[in-house]
Amino acid sequence: MSVENVSTVVDRLARRLRVVRALEDLVRSALVAAGLLCLGLAWDKFRPLPARAWQGLLVAAALVVLVRLATAAVRPVSRLAAARLADVHLDLEDRLSSACEFSTLAHPTPFMLAHIHETASHLHRVVPAEAVPFRVPRGLPLLASAVVVMGVLLMLPGFDGRASAVVEPRPAPLPALRFDGERTVDSLLAGLDLDRDRKLADAMRQLKQLYADIRAGQLSRDEALSRVGEVEARLDDVERRRTAGRTAHTWRRELEKSLAAKGAVLAEHPASADLGRAMADLKLDEASRTSRALAERAAGKPPTLELTPEQSKALAGLMTRAAGTDRRTLDVLSRQMDEAGRQLSLEDLQALARTLGEMAGELDRLNREMEKLKGLGRMDEELEELKDVVSALRLDGTGRWVLGPAGGDGRALGYFKLQGVDPPKGDDEDAQPGVGDTARGPGTGGEPKRIDATRTPRVLPGIWGDGDSLIEVVRGAASEGVAATAYRDVADTAARIAEDAVHAEDIPLDYRFYIKRYFQLIRPPLEPPKETP
Amino acid sequence: MTVEAHVKTFCEKFRRVREEVAKVIVGQEAVVEGVLTAMLAGGHVLLEGVPGLGKTMLVRSLAEALHLNFSRIQFTPDLMPADIVGTNLVMESDTGERYFEFQKGPIFANVILADEINRATPKTQSALLEAMQEHSVTVSKRTYQLELPFFVLATQNPIEMEGTYPLPEAQLDRFLFKLRVTYPDAAEMHEILDRTTAGAEPRAKPVLDAGEILSMRDLALEVPIARHVQALAVNIVLATHPEDGGLPFDIPEMTRRYVRYGASPRAAQALVVAGKIRALLAGRYAVSSGDIRHFARPALRHRIILNFEGEAEGVDPDHLIDQIVAAVPEPEL
DSSP: OHHHHHHHHHHHHHHHHHHHHHHHHHHHHHHHHHHHHHHHHHHHHHSOOOHHHHHHHHHHHHHHHHHHHHHHHHSOOOHHHHHHHHHHHHTOTTHHHHHHHHHTOSSOOHHHHHHHHHHHTTGGGOOHHHHSOOOOOTTHHHHHHHHHHHHHHHHSOOOHHHHHHOOOOOOOBOOOOOOTHHHHHHHHHHHOOTTTOHHHHHHHHHHHHHHHHHHTTOOBHHHHHHHHHHHHHHHHHHHHHHTTTOOHHHHHHHHHHHHHHHHHHHTTSGGGHHHHHHHHTTOHHHHHHHHHHHHHHHHSSSOSOOOOHHHHHHHHHHHHHHHHTTTTTTHHHHHHHHHHHHHHHHTOHHHHHHHHHHHHHHHHHHHHHHHHHHHHHHHHHHHHHHHHHHHHEEEOTTSOEEESSTTSSOOBOOHHHHHOOOOOOTTOTTOOOOOOOBTTBOOSOOSOOOOOOOOOOOOOOOOOSOOOOOOOOOOOHHHHOOOSSOHHHHHHHHHHHHHHHHHHSOOOHHHHHHHHHHHHHTSOOSSOOOOOO | OOHHHHHHHHHHHHHHHHHHHHHHSOSOHHHHHHHHHHHHHTOOEEEEOOTTSSHHHHHHHHHHHHTOOEEEEEOOTTOOHHHHHEEEEEEEOTTSOEEEEEEEOTTSSSEEEEETGGGSOHHHHTHHHHHHHHSEEEETTEEEEOOSSOEEEEEEOSSOOTTOOOOOHHHHTTOSEEEEOOOOOHHHHHHHHHHHSSSSOOOOOOOOOHHHHHHHHHHHHTOOOOHHHHHHHHHHHHTTSSSOOSOSSOOOHHHHHHEEEOOOHHHHHHHHHHHHHHHHHTTOSSOOHHHHHHTHHHHHTTTOEEOHHHHHHTOOHHHHHHHHHHHSOOOOO
């Protein structure tokens, strides 16, 4: 009988608990639905939602509430939890919950039965309203706030007109700039074999268009840098493909080194000394001319290239030796030199003349290749310079373009300084830079005068020796005897390590106490000591 | 006899013992209740207090009220294990034949007062280990069973630490409770003076014998405990560990900061068994959460090993336990 009584009361409590939880679920789901509607209303203020979207939103909100309620109705409520609530609220000292658990056992002990019986005598105190009281759901204040927000949003006018009027500011275009690079591109394009170097020519044209757009002052900084990056990537791709993975600079250095090595060998014989020196000095046009002159002397009737058998043999050996020098880099020229050496040893001067003519042609081709590589190298430098200038340009407070940080040295940059016309050199001392746009407005000078000045490279010898050095001596704790870290900062770590050691080591119990006490005593105080006046 | 009648008898016997002890001991109700509870639970008690608070008197009065054999061992640094458990002596028979005979030590009693236990060396302290846990003593490969009930009451002085040997953690864990004996208040002091300075001192009369104690112990162990109440005991013990072992609640910050090792499963056993006795004394037939919480301090305070920082900060284990008990939520149902 007592068991039934307890079960009846607990069932009643469980039903009430289900209602209380359903109420909480209802408020929580209503809060989610209100949040959805608030979002929809806020969105609608800036960009009106179509009727269909509103319908969807309302259905979603209703579904959230309904699903949650249905879940609450179906979800089982623990009888034990209901009994426990009653124990807590009515101060029953776990009687009801324990009795609830014991009553479900198949074979309760006499003590359990006594407990259930004793609990039954307390059931008159179990009032469901007090055992499982209705509480204000925690989400209710939030729900009220959400409703208020919804009301405010409903009353507010829409912002869609204002929102559409917002236009993102376009980045300021750079001033009109003119660079040397345009001329470099032109000269390179003029020297290109369009059939062989079609991709390189396309990259050149793309670069030329970039220079033209920058000169027209139509590009912003980001656009300019982005396009410079595109051109660089394309040039890299073309160059690497042409020179088997080597850069133009590397390839040029290899060619120069190989030509100089072959030339040095040929310079040892009086008959080929001019050709060898021209190759060693990298004067390939002169080398080509010398080769042709040798060919004419060999082909003359009678031949004016008069060589004794010993001289022929020596020259043939030199040719073969020169051919063997760095054969892989200059394979065609090496093959031709091999051929010439063989023909000399056979004293076949007619054949030798043909071979020397072919060598002259190959030297011409190499001369063009070297010029192209020089041009590509220069173009790389000019592109770097262009990037530097574009990156360094800033608008100062007065709207003028200056180099460097905003409001820096105040150097005005306009057409004259950025035009970058070739400086007067050599025979063109009277050449004057053109006059173009300035920062204050368009100029009147038109196109600058084109100057095809050449450069004269000079080699400056370096000086070996001890230069100025910055020497910094870092003093360690050992030399000075001063701690680098404050004791307070490491005391905790040290104490922890000491504690671990004390526990890990085999230390007599009475000693352990003193060791621990020692570390306790050397702990730094919590607050730093106040300074005495 | 019904369960209700058994419980009623249990409470009556307990009340009688308490009254007899109260004739001699003034106040200290919590300590007396703790000692009696530990005795009925089959555990041992470590009493901590400064000299002169009546610790020895309490134990002596208890032994008198319980009609049990009582031994007092004063622990000193030169005390040897054989002085406690006994030793084999060479005896001579009437015929002149010599033989070994085991002379029982003072541990062969029902109630042992191990006075100032922390003054003996660890070797001697450990002589109590087997007796406390197994209720037996082994000497020269021979094991002697101790008579039940076997109840060790150890005392230690918390202030005179010079020349003492703190009890090892393994031995501390064998004490069911660690009880703190505090100073009596003014009214209790007057009562003590009235009783002890005028005429004959009161003495306790034996009201309970060994058999009754063992039957009370058996009855207490029959008290059921619901799973969710037991879960509370488990959670409290687990919350004393600084490592978060996947507990469903956050352990208190103080535990993480100041505790090196938490309580062992023996602590949970102590909480449950003591809770059963308290439930019976309250006239209930099942353990409640309040019973578990009530014994948290005495059952845990000696089982929580503070770390270096905790000891240096002088953290009171009781304060720590209060925080742990407050932080442990009711088990989810």
